[in-house]
Amino acid sequence: MDKLEPFLEALEHGNVEKLNVMIDSFLIEPDADTQYRLADLLAQYGFVEEALKVLAHLQFLYPEENQLKIDQAQLLLELDQEDEALNLLTSIEKTSETYPQALLTLADYYQMIGLYEVAEQKLDEAITIMPNEPLLLYAKGEMLFETGRYLEAARILENLLPVQDSIQAVDLSLKLAQVYSAGAAYEEAIPYYAEALKKEVTPDVLFQAAYASFQVQHYETAVNHLESLVEVDPDYFSGYMLLAESYAMLEKNTEALKAITNGIARDEFEKEYYLFAGKISLKMGRLKEAETFLREAIALDPEYMDAIFILSSLFSKEEKDEELIELYETLKNEHFEWSSMYPFIADAYNRLEIYEKAYEFYKLAYTELKDDAQFLEKYVYFLLEEGKREEALEVIALLQKLEPENSAWFEMS
Incomplete structure (x- = not known):
């Protein structure tokens, strides 16, 4: 029977009190290798302080054993x-032969706290040795x-891949793909x-x-991967x-909509799905479905500007x-x-011959669309039809600047 089995049972049941009594008794025994295995087991289960207690005992017995110092430092x-x-x-x-490992642990620490320059120095020193x-x-x-130096990272991993295909359970092919x-x-x-994907x-x-x-x-390749994914x-x-994209x-x-x-x-509850469904339905000429999807998107988010704009455009186009x-x-x-x-609301009121409301919304739109020639053209003709010539002349002056090649605007002034 493995001497660690009682410890494993106590760990699995989370019996801390019993565990500490067992550790104290076990440290009296001279079996240093099993004690070291116990420290590793305790650390794996998250009993870090208990693992440190075992390692400190071993360090007392073997003060020159540097591996124990590294293990304790990591915990x-x-x-x-x-x-x-x-x-x-x-x-x-x-x-010491463990010095490169100590440098690696130091590098991990400095990287963790964001001192990447120091971390790189420690790694370079270790690589010089090994x-x-x-x-x-x-x-x-x-x-x-991690620091965004992707090309340099890729070069190192490219050189590593022929030597071994994984390190610390990390697939180097996948890591390279992610780096690129x-x-x-x-x-x-x-x-x-x-x-x-050949491996897993x-x-x-x-x-x-x-x-x-x-x-x-x-x-096509994307579709193949994604069909496999959703399966x-x-x-x-x-x-x-x-x-769908x-x-x-x-x-x-048809496949995109499906x-x-x-x-x-x-x-x-994913509003972007409805927006995309609305767009693709419009593209297919399925206007009623498009309207339904876009309304669903707006119901989920009443401030969803993309969906609001497309639905407004659809309503305007269909009058x-x-x-x-x-x-x-x-x-x-x-x-x-x-x-x-x-602009959509102004056009709508204009078509409905509710001209006061149309004028109100054209004026509101005008404050932000003074560089939009298409809107200004509609606005000019509306103003002229309503007998608002002075305001129309102001808009015509803007159009003359925006479209100097269009003689019609100069003839109207």
Whole structure:
């Protein structure tokens, strides 16, 4: 029977009192190797102070054992006892074979507190001593990645990959893909995602690979990854949007609409799904469906400007003037008023021959659209029809500046 089995049972039951009694008894025994294993087991289960107690006992027995100093320092850092940890690490002589490991631990600490320059110095010193140590090189690559130096990080990982394909349970192919993606080098990332997916297919990697493919316009590949993704994990919500967008880029609008409605079925509170469904329905000429989707998006977020603008444009184009005004009034009652709706509302009132209200909204729109020639043209003709010539001349003067090649504006002044 393994001597650690009673400890394992106590750990699994969370019996701290019994555990401490057992530790005190166990430290009397001369079996240092098993005691060291016990410290590791305690640390794995989160009993850091108890693990430190065992390591301190072993350090007392073996004061020159530097590995024990490193182990204690790592646990002390977890407890935010930095001074004690640093004292232990800096006490290790440069001639010790554990000195590079001490430097690595110091680098991890300085990186954690944001002192990247110091962390890099410690790593470089360790790499000088052990230039071919994969763990040190990987640590340097990780630090470069974290600080946004993606090309340098990729170079290090590229050199590591032929030596070993994983470090500390990290797949180097996947890490390289993520480094390249972070630096927007999606073309370079794609083959590494492919390698990673050969080893293990996970929802996150499928999505990342699809996103990289989408960015370089490999839409078919993106679709393949995303179809696999939503099959493996139907609740991976962001996959539906990217799948719909990929189909849309391939001009497969029916498939795009199906993908996004599948997403809505899984997450009915995602306003962006409804907006996309509205847009793709418009593209397909399915105006009633588009209106329904856009209304749903606005119901979820009454200040959703993209959906409001598209629905307002749809109503204006279809001359659904009552619906357009009703939308505006509803949003206003929700304490949301957006000046981009004013031109639509002005046109609606004008078509309904409610000219006073049309004039009110044209004036409101005019304050913000003095550089929009298309709006100003409508406004000029409205003012002229209403007999407001002086105001019309002011607008015509703006149009003369905006469109000096258009002689009509000069003839009207």
